[in-house]
Amino acid sequence: MSGYKNTGYEVVIGLEVHVELNTATKIFCNCSTAFGAAPNTHVCPVCTGMPGVLPVMNRMVLEKAVKAGLATNCTITQQCKFDRKNYFYPDLPKAYQTSQLYLPICRNGYVEIDTADGTKQVRIHQIHMEEDAGKLIHGDAATLIDYNRCGVPLLEIVSEPDMCSAEEVLAYLEKLKATMEYLNVSDCKMQEGSMRADVNLSVRRVGDTELGTRTETKNMNSFKAIARAIEYEIFRQIEVLEDGGTIRQETRRWDDNKGVGYAMRSKEDAHDYRYFPEPDLAPINISDETLEAIRGTIPELPDQKRARYVEEYKLSAYDAGQLTRSRHLAEIFEQTVRLCGQPKEAANFLLGDCMRLLNQDGKEPAELRLAPEKLAEIIKLVQAGSINKTTAKAVFEKVYAEDIDPVAYVKENGLEMMSDDGELDQLVADIIAANPKSVADYQSGKKAAIGFLVGQVMKATKGKADAGKVNAKLRELLG
Amino acid sequence: MPGITATELKKQFAAGESSSVQSVAGYMAAIERYDNVYNCYTALNARAAEEAAEADRLRAAGCDAPLLGVPIAVKDNIVTTDMPTTAGSRILQGFMSPYEATVITRLRRAGAVILGKVNMDEFAMGSTTETSYSGATKNPWDADKVPGGSSGGSAAAVAADEAPLALGSDTGGSIRQPCAYCGLSGIKPTYGAVSRYGLLAYGSSLDQIGPIAHTVEDCALLLSVIAGYDEKDSTSTRDVAFDFSGSLHDDLRGRKIGLPVNYLGEGLDPQIRAAIMEACRKFAELGAEICEFEMPMIEYAVPAYYIIASAEASSNLSRYDGVKYGYHPESFGDLEDLYLTTRSEGFGLEVKRRIMLGAFALSSGYYDAYYQKALKVRALIRDAFNRAFAQYDAIISPVAPTTAPRLGDSLTDPLAMYLSDIYTVSVNLVGIPAVSLPCGFADDGMPIGMQLLGRDLSEPVLVNMAHAYQMHTDWHTKRPTLKEAE
Known part of the structure; x- marks a missing residue:
C-alpha cells in the first residue's frame, strides 16, 4: 500500500490561520488590546458599535500586516481597502466585521518548511486584516458578553492546500509563529487565542486527480490538538469513503478532551456574508517609499539565521533550527556567544538544560528569562577549569530559577574545583x-x-x- | 420675534436689544403654542434656559463666539448626551447616547443653545417625515401637507419659527427637499466637509449633516461652525475651513450657471419650471451667464441611488438587534427569535423595505448585477458632473418635481416617492455640494424651491450666488400663517 500511512489515500490540507497583532491599541479605536482584563473594561462607543460611531484605522496594524506579507514572500496590495462581512451574532456588536475580501493587503506568498522529504514550499493565497469579535460567556441562567476583544486587530493567513500530513501542518504553523515573533507582529499564543487555526482537509485515493470534498475543523487551542484533530479527521474521512459513503462539505468542531470531532453546520447552512466595500474607511494607499521603509525594518528571519548559525558557528542544522525557532532564544544565544566566544557550549546549555527547565514549567522559549551575561560567565568558568560540568549544570539551574550571580555563587558556596x-x-x-x-x-x-x-x-x-x-x-x- | 434670522438675532444680542434668555424663552413659547399642531420636536432641552443665561454672561464678559446664545434645533439622528436620540424609530425609543456627535461639540464651542431634537423619517428613510414612530410632522404652510423629508422636523421647526436654525442631514435630498417644501434655505455640504461622527448612519457614502435656515447667509454662518476636519471621521476632508466673508455680495459677473434643459421636461410641475426660468432671468440680471445644456445619466440616478443607499443601510442598521441597547421584546424564544422579534417590532415598514432591498442587492449571485452595476453608474454620473463643472461654476435645477404633497399620499405609492428624488440624489452619489433656496410660490400657496449645484468644496461660490439672489428677491422673507391647536 502507498499513500498516507499506507492507507492508499493521500491527504490535502489548507489552513486559515488567525494571528492577533500585538499592537497596544485596537484596530479602529484607542482601546487597549491587553489580554485578561476584567470584562468590558477595554471598550468605548466605537468598539461596542454604538449608533453613529466611525472607525479610524490604526496605522500600526497596516505596518505589521505589510511586514508579515513581506516576510512570507507575498505581493503587497499597495491600493487596498476594507470590506464589510455581514452576519448577526451577539459577540459582533455592529453585526458586521470589518475585514478584507476584494483587495486583501498581501497576496501570493509562500513559506518553506522542512519535511521528511526535504524542503517544501507552502504557498500563501492571501493575508488580510480584520477585527476580532467579543467573547460570549455562557452561564446557567444567562449568556454574558465581554466586548474587550472586539476590535483587536487580526491577520488571517490563508494557505493554499499544499500540506499533506499533521507533521507538515505543524511545521508550517511553527514557521508562521517564528516569523511573526521575529517581526514583532504577534505573540502567537494559542492558549490565549492570539493564534488560531482552522483546518480545511480532504482525502482522495492515490492517483485521483480531482480533489475530494473538504471539511473545515475549528476550535483547536494547541499545536498538539491540531495534530490530533487532523489525524482524527483523516481517518474519519477514509473510513466514510471505505464504507462507501460520501464526505459532506461541513464545518466541524474539535473536542480535545474527548478526542472527537463533531459536525457543526453543513454548506447549506452557510452564511451569505453580503460583503461590500466599507464606506466608512478611505481606501489605503501604500507608497513605494513607505513599502521600502517597512521592508527596511524586517530583521534577519529564522531561515536566514539558521543558515548563518551553521555557517558561522558550525552548529548542526538541527541545533541551529532549534535555536532559531524563537527570536528571543536566538538573541540570548547570540549575546552569550558574543560574550564567551563558545557557540557549541552556549547551544548545549540552551537546547539541553534550558529547554528541559522550560518544558518542566510549561513555558515557551519566548518566555525565557535569562541574562546572557550570566550564561556566558558559567561557560567561562567551565572553560577556565574553575568548575566542572556537573557544577555548571547546578549553577545554571540556580541562574534560571533565582537569577543568582554565577561567579559570586560559586565562590560563596566553595564550588571551585580542587586545583591543588x-x-x-x-x-x-x-x-x-x-x-x-x-x-x-x-x-x-x-x-x-x-x-x-x-x-x-x-x-x-x-x-x-x-x-x-x-x-x-x-x-x-x-x- | 417672529421670522427673525440668526444673523438678525446676533445683531440684537450685540446691540443689547435682546438676550439669549429672552430669545430661548420666545422659541420655547412658540413650541408650546404651535408644536402640538406641527409636531416638530421629539425632545426638548431641559437646560436650554440655563445655557442661554450662561451665554448671556459670557457675552457680557466679552465673548463673541459665532453662535453665542443663538438657539438651534437638531435632527434626531445626531447623538446628544442630554436628550434621547431615536432617529424616529421605535427601535431606539429612549436611547441615550454615551457620547456626543462632533457637530454637537462644535455647536457648543460656538456658543449655540440647543432647543431640542426634531422629528424625521425613521432612520432618514422617507421624503415626507410621515414614517417617524413619533408621528408625522406637518407643513407650516398647510398643515394638511407634508413638510418633506427626511429632515422634515428641522425644516418645519424653522418655518414655524420654533427655531431660527436647524441641523438636518442629507443622504438623497433630505435637507434640500424639505427646504423647498417649506420655503427655506439649506445646504448639503460637500461629502467630507462636515464630520459624520455621531450621525446615525443611513447611507454612509452619501450622508452629510448640513444647515437649514430662512436665509443662505444664516446657513453659511452655521456651516462655517460645523464644517472642518475631524480625526474621528476617516472620510472627512483635511483642511476644510469655509470662509464666507467674501461671498456675501451681489456681483455675479463672470459666473457661468448651467441649466440642464432635460431636467425641465416631462414630470416637472409647470409652475416650478416657470419659477426656475424666472430665477435664471434674475441671475442673468445680476451678471451671471446662463448656459443651457443636456445633463446625461439622470434617468439612472434614482435606481443607482436606491441600490447603494439601501445596501449600505442594510448593513448600517444591523446593529439594532435588541442585544445591546434600544428596543428589546418582552418575550422571545432563542437567539434567532430575539433578532426576528426585535427587528420585526422595532422597525417600521419603509425601513424594513429598504433593508430587504439592500440585503437582496448585496446577496451572493446578485452583487454584480445590482450593487456593482450601481457603483459603475455612480462613476459615470460623477464623470458627467465633472464634464459639466469644467464648463460651469454651478448648475441650477429644480429640487422636487412638485410642491409638498398631501399627508398620506406618498405612503400608498413608495415607487412614486422614490422617483420624486430624481433631482436630488445625483448630488449625493457624486459628493458635491448643493444649496436649496426658495424661488416662488405655486397657485395653492405652497413654496417652490430651486437648487444650485457646485464643484467639490465650492460652497463659498454657491453661497455667493444664492445670497445675491436673496439680496434681490423676497421669497425667503415670506412666513406662513400658523395655526394653533383647537
Whole structure:
C-alpha cells in the first residue's frame, strides 16, 4: 500500500490561520488590546458599535500586516481597502466585521518548511486584516458578553492546500509563529487565542486527480490538538469513503478532551456574508517609499539565521533550527556567544538544560528569562577549569530559577574545583585505603569497580574535583 | 420675534436689544403654542434656559463666539448626551447616547443653545417625515401637507419659527427637499466637509449633516461652525475651513450657471419650471451667464441611488438587534427569535423595505448585477458632473418635481416617492455640494424651491450666488400663517 500511512489515500490540507497583532491599541479605536482584563473594561462607543460611531484605522496594524506579507514572500496590495462581512451574532456588536475580501493587503506568498522529504514550499493565497469579535460567556441562567476583544486587530493567513500530513501542518504553523515573533507582529499564543487555526482537509485515493470534498475543523487551542484533530479527521474521512459513503462539505468542531470531532453546520447552512466595500474607511494607499521603509525594518528571519548559525558557528542544522525557532532564544544565544566566544557550549546549555527547565514549567522559549551575561560567565568558568560540568549544570539551574550571580555563587558556596594536586593525591590515597574490596574487585578484572571509587572521591570533594583527573589518578595508582 | 434670522438675532444680542434668555424663552413659547399642531420636536432641552443665561454672561464678559446664545434645533439622528436620540424609530425609543456627535461639540464651542431634537423619517428613510414612530410632522404652510423629508422636523421647526436654525442631514435630498417644501434655505455640504461622527448612519457614502435656515447667509454662518476636519471621521476632508466673508455680495459677473434643459421636461410641475426660468432671468440680471445644456445619466440616478443607499443601510442598521441597547421584546424564544422579534417590532415598514432591498442587492449571485452595476453608474454620473463643472461654476435645477404633497399620499405609492428624488440624489452619489433656496410660490400657496449645484468644496461660490439672489428677491422673507391647536 502507498499513500498516507499506507492507507492508499493521500491527504490535502489548507489552513486559515488567525494571528492577533500585538499592537497596544485596537484596530479602529484607542482601546487597549491587553489580554485578561476584567470584562468590558477595554471598550468605548466605537468598539461596542454604538449608533453613529466611525472607525479610524490604526496605522500600526497596516505596518505589521505589510511586514508579515513581506516576510512570507507575498505581493503587497499597495491600493487596498476594507470590506464589510455581514452576519448577526451577539459577540459582533455592529453585526458586521470589518475585514478584507476584494483587495486583501498581501497576496501570493509562500513559506518553506522542512519535511521528511526535504524542503517544501507552502504557498500563501492571501493575508488580510480584520477585527476580532467579543467573547460570549455562557452561564446557567444567562449568556454574558465581554466586548474587550472586539476590535483587536487580526491577520488571517490563508494557505493554499499544499500540506499533506499533521507533521507538515505543524511545521508550517511553527514557521508562521517564528516569523511573526521575529517581526514583532504577534505573540502567537494559542492558549490565549492570539493564534488560531482552522483546518480545511480532504482525502482522495492515490492517483485521483480531482480533489475530494473538504471539511473545515475549528476550535483547536494547541499545536498538539491540531495534530490530533487532523489525524482524527483523516481517518474519519477514509473510513466514510471505505464504507462507501460520501464526505459532506461541513464545518466541524474539535473536542480535545474527548478526542472527537463533531459536525457543526453543513454548506447549506452557510452564511451569505453580503460583503461590500466599507464606506466608512478611505481606501489605503501604500507608497513605494513607505513599502521600502517597512521592508527596511524586517530583521534577519529564522531561515536566514539558521543558515548563518551553521555557517558561522558550525552548529548542526538541527541545533541551529532549534535555536532559531524563537527570536528571543536566538538573541540570548547570540549575546552569550558574543560574550564567551563558545557557540557549541552556549547551544548545549540552551537546547539541553534550558529547554528541559522550560518544558518542566510549561513555558515557551519566548518566555525565557535569562541574562546572557550570566550564561556566558558559567561557560567561562567551565572553560577556565574553575568548575566542572556537573557544577555548571547546578549553577545554571540556580541562574534560571533565582537569577543568582554565577561567579559570586560559586565562590560563596566553595564550588571551585580542587586545583591543588597534592591535596587530591592525598584524598585518592585515602579512598583506596578505605575501600579494599572495590580495589580488589578492580584488580581482579572488574574494571567497572573504578566508577565506585571515582564516585567516592567526588563525594569527598563535594563534586569539586575533575572527574577525569580522578579517574586517571586511580588507574595510575591501581595499575 | 417672529421670522427673525440668526444673523438678525446676533445683531440684537450685540446691540443689547435682546438676550439669549429672552430669545430661548420666545422659541420655547412658540413650541408650546404651535408644536402640538406641527409636531416638530421629539425632545426638548431641559437646560436650554440655563445655557442661554450662561451665554448671556459670557457675552457680557466679552465673548463673541459665532453662535453665542443663538438657539438651534437638531435632527434626531445626531447623538446628544442630554436628550434621547431615536432617529424616529421605535427601535431606539429612549436611547441615550454615551457620547456626543462632533457637530454637537462644535455647536457648543460656538456658543449655540440647543432647543431640542426634531422629528424625521425613521432612520432618514422617507421624503415626507410621515414614517417617524413619533408621528408625522406637518407643513407650516398647510398643515394638511407634508413638510418633506427626511429632515422634515428641522425644516418645519424653522418655518414655524420654533427655531431660527436647524441641523438636518442629507443622504438623497433630505435637507434640500424639505427646504423647498417649506420655503427655506439649506445646504448639503460637500461629502467630507462636515464630520459624520455621531450621525446615525443611513447611507454612509452619501450622508452629510448640513444647515437649514430662512436665509443662505444664516446657513453659511452655521456651516462655517460645523464644517472642518475631524480625526474621528476617516472620510472627512483635511483642511476644510469655509470662509464666507467674501461671498456675501451681489456681483455675479463672470459666473457661468448651467441649466440642464432635460431636467425641465416631462414630470416637472409647470409652475416650478416657470419659477426656475424666472430665477435664471434674475441671475442673468445680476451678471451671471446662463448656459443651457443636456445633463446625461439622470434617468439612472434614482435606481443607482436606491441600490447603494439601501445596501449600505442594510448593513448600517444591523446593529439594532435588541442585544445591546434600544428596543428589546418582552418575550422571545432563542437567539434567532430575539433578532426576528426585535427587528420585526422595532422597525417600521419603509425601513424594513429598504433593508430587504439592500440585503437582496448585496446577496451572493446578485452583487454584480445590482450593487456593482450601481457603483459603475455612480462613476459615470460623477464623470458627467465633472464634464459639466469644467464648463460651469454651478448648475441650477429644480429640487422636487412638485410642491409638498398631501399627508398620506406618498405612503400608498413608495415607487412614486422614490422617483420624486430624481433631482436630488445625483448630488449625493457624486459628493458635491448643493444649496436649496426658495424661488416662488405655486397657485395653492405652497413654496417652490430651486437648487444650485457646485464643484467639490465650492460652497463659498454657491453661497455667493444664492445670497445675491436673496439680496434681490423676497421669497425667503415670506412666513406662513400658523395655526394653533383647537
